[in-house]
Amino acid sequence: MDRLKGKSALVFGAGPNIGGTIAWFMAREGAHVLVCDINEAAAKETCEFIRQKGGMADQFTGDATNEAQVKSAVEQLVLLTGRIDIVMNMAGKVHWSSVLDMDIDQWREAVLSFPTAGLLTTQHAARRMIELGIEGSIIHLLSTTAHFGQSEAAAYATAKAGLLNLARSAAMDLAEYGIRVNTVTPCSVEHQLWTRMKSEAESGTFERVKARPQYSRDDYLKSIPLGRFPRASDIAWASVFLASDESSCITGVDIPVDGGLRHKYPTWRPGDISGVNIQDYVRKLRRLEYGEDKGPVFPEGDKP
Ligand SMILES: NC(=O)c1ccc[n+]([C@@H]2O[C@H](COP(=O)([O-])OP(=O)(O)OC[C@H]3O[C@@H](n4cnc5c(N)ncnc54)[C@H](O)[C@@H]3O)[C@@H](O)[C@H]2O)c1
The missing domain is CATH 3.40.50.720 (NAD(P)-binding Rossmann-like Domain)
Structure with missing residues (x-):
């Protein structure tokens, strides 16, 4: 303050x-x-x-x-x-x-x-x-x-x-x-990915992004050393x-x-070692508005 x-x-x-x-x-x-x-x-x-x-x-x-x-x-x-x-x-x-x-x-x-x-x-x-x-x-x-x-x-x-x-x-x-x-x-900022992450996690297929087919959200997440967006x-x-x-x-x-992301050795995929998993990630997502926690993005029972 x-x-x-x-x-x-x-x-x-x-x-x-x-x-x-x-x-x-x-x-x-x-x-x-x-x-x-x-x-x-x-x-x-x-x-x-x-x-x-x-x-x-x-x-x-x-x-x-x-x-x-x-x-x-x-x-x-x-x-x-x-x-x-x-x-x-x-x-x-x-x-x-x-x-x-x-x-x-x-x-x-x-x-x-x-x-x-x-x-x-x-x-x-x-x-x-x-x-x-x-x-x-x-x-x-x-x-x-x-x-x-x-x-x-x-x-x-x-x-x-x-x-x-x-x-x-x-x-x-x-x-x-x-x-x-x-x-x-x-x-890429987390809230912009919520909907797509959910559908990909549900289908388990991690569809390629249509406009940029070179990577999926799962690949993206795996390449971030801290394991989160x-x-x-x-x-x-x-x-x-x-x-x-x-x-x-x-x-x-x-x-x-x-x-x-920007400072890691480009070919290193930290997610492969840490086992970061997009299904777990989506399950734990919290809705933040103006930085305030508004509860789970996807309610209980609506599981990927
Ligand atoms: N969302 C992401 O994943 C992401 C990732 C990296 C960088 N960014 C950058 O963050 C910034 C904000 O992104 P966001 O996701 O909140 O986007 P957003 O579209 O939700 O917000 C952008 C805001 O800027 C306003 N705006 C656009 N052009 C304007 C102009 N000429 N004059 C005044 N206002 C204008 C829009 O009306 C909107 O309210 C952008 O510069 C974007 O490039 C976003």
Whole structure:
């Protein structure tokens, strides 16, 4: 508690799920959060959740790739709180396609969206931080695919790799002002896999993912050294750390939140040794909303 007391935060892409959980964790640590999302209902839901828990939050509907709207989000936070200390950005458009079938309009939309949101949120927040004499913290959310080639994901991988190097370069540009820029990299997050994991565990066949047939969820799980997928709360804790003064000498780095996936020897399959089993995993799954335990994902008797 109070790790972000007195700070003001802007979270872009803050609908319920990862962004909403990050926004709530920041508010719980004492920050006043402006919850920004292109989808009004999504921003409203997160904002209301935080307020109902006693946190300080306001909502803003806007597109993080639109310069005028990003500027107004920054201004709204400064108007509301007199400051801007933290920016958390994860906005962008994902398109899945093989390079063979890539549609050029979808390519342009995906490849431009994440780094453009990255640039605008960094630029406008940093300009205001400098004017106000605030040594703020800016954090961008990546994906494991920012660091590797992934099939059917050329547009997304290019976009997130672009965002990674935008963040590193911004860290160098802004260091003289004491403004820090870092990134967080999750691999596939647990809640997005619930339904598919269940059907695969039930059938016992671990069907290949249609769009990316090179691996199944079972293979994925087996290749994670900690034997579990990250949760939104895991990403939120890393973000709170980077937003807080605890990381005041850290800039230009990326924190992987992936159970060790990215740093293991590629050919090692830890699951084969530890015996991690997707049926057991699915049985133990807990539903987390904004990091709160809401009970089993699949009720008793509904066993894989
Ligand atoms: N879910 C995963 O498994 C996973 C894994 C790795 C990385 N990520 C990254 O985490 C982030 C959040 O993912 P999620 O699963 O919570 O997705 P989500 O779709 O549930 O949430 C994304 C939110 O961003 C908003 N948004 C999209 N474009 C926007 C824009 N231009 N301006 C403002 N808001 C915008 C959406 O309305 C939505 O509320 C994304 O950057 C994603 O690439 C997700």
